Amino acid sequence: MTATVGFKDRHTILVTGGAGYIGSHAVLALKDAGWKVAVIDNLVTGFAWAVPGDVPFYQGDIADGDLLARILSEQNIGGILHFAGSVVVPESVSDPLKYYSNNTAKSRSLIESAIQGGVKHFIFSSTAATYGTPDIDGPIGETTPQVPINPYGTSKLMTEWMLRDCAAAHDFNYCALRYFNVAGADPQARTGQSTAGATHLIKVAVEAALGKRDNVTVFGTDFDTPDGTGVRDYIHVSDLAHAHVLALEALIAEPSRSHTLNCGYGHGYSVLEVLDAIDRVTNRKITRVLAGRRAGDPASLTADNKAIRQSLGWTPQHDDLDTIVSHALAWERHLGERAG
Incomplete structure (x- = not known):
């Protein structure tokens, strides 16, 4: 894509949560595809060693507007891949406010920083938990009603709504990728799931x-x-990371179009x-x-994954x-x- 080639020369991609499990794989996928990358992570569940040495790394919170403004300017950020957040379903039931803070309120702050900083492309780590327990027999399509049954799913759905509304109001497009169950590790063993006490x-x-x-x-x-x-539909984390690279290319190629896509097999x-x-x-x-x-x-x-195969060629x-x-x-x- 010609637009992507020119964009890649001019801009860096910011990966939030890039020291964590899925985010670190996305950093590798972007680098492997020739993108310049920067990472922000608060290291609550991530690891600084998971960020490649040649990638600019900022330890901090995505809701820190001053820090985000500095990163966007210093690194000439053109797109954001947003992975930072909390992901344990049972914990979301027992501590819902943590999830509405980390996954919804802080995402709102990040989106605001992106729009104020002139970032036009945003890819969001969403989840199949937004569907709840669909009353259908077989794979779930993107048009299935979203009726989450836990705060984790609700916190992610609210961010999808914010992105939808911001894309309608601003020069800004997004792709919300609804993950099913992510598993595995980089085939070259460069990174993997490292969090102590993980529940996957x-x-x-x-x-x-x-x-x-x-x-x-x-x-x-x-x-x-x-x-x-x-x-559960178990998707290899490297296949998922590659989907994010394809989503970024699709957003750049068609700036007036946004996407909401399932990621599963x-x-x-x-x-x-x-x-x-x-x-x-x-x-x-x-x-x-x-x-x-x-x-x-x-x-x-x-997942019904026909849409991501057709839209992104995944x-x-x-x-x-x-x-x-x-x-x-x-x-x-x-x-x-x-x-x-």
Whole structure:
């Protein structure tokens, strides 16, 4: 795209939360595609070592308007990829105000800084949790009513609404990417899920497989699914990061158009199927502890991904559960070596 080539020469892309799990993969994907990148992260859950040494890094809060104005000016920011936020569904139920602060109020401040600073392109890390528990059989499309059942989903939906309204009022376009369940790690083991106490199933299970946990708790065995455990659409984090690069190119190529797109593979695996895959890849048996459902967990979430394939030309490269598990396992071993 000619517009993208010229834009790439002139501008840097700011990645918020770029020291975290998904954000650090997006930084690598942007760099691999030839983009100049800068990162802001408060390091509450991120790690400074996850930011490449040649990437300008600012430790701070996305709601700090003075800091954002300085970054936008110093780095000549032309687009923002926004990953900073809180992501644990059960915690959002017990501490909703944290989620409305981190995910909604601070996003509002960031969007305001972007518009005031002349940034015209914004990509938002949204979630399938905005759909709640859709009364449909099969993959969920983007036009499915959004009725979130937990504060996490609501906090993200409110930011989608803000972006929609700002795009209508300003010279500004956006892409909201609704993630399903993100898993795996960079195939070259440059980064991965590193947060202590993470709740993502595959992360927890590979920790158990390597002896870092005694067992894996299966939350809910009475869902209306084939084996009674929750079914999720697990997308490899590198495929997701690549979708952000394509989204950025699409926004630059058509400045008058915004997008809201699902990010998933279009099929799911149950909790027990995931644990079986980890047993298979590691050739060892993880101890499973059966427990009741967690608050706010729907039975099944899988993506209808036709729109992202058509709009962005996105083609997944890692749509294989054993591959996702293998990459997550390799990263977990790497973390063990770092700690040793």
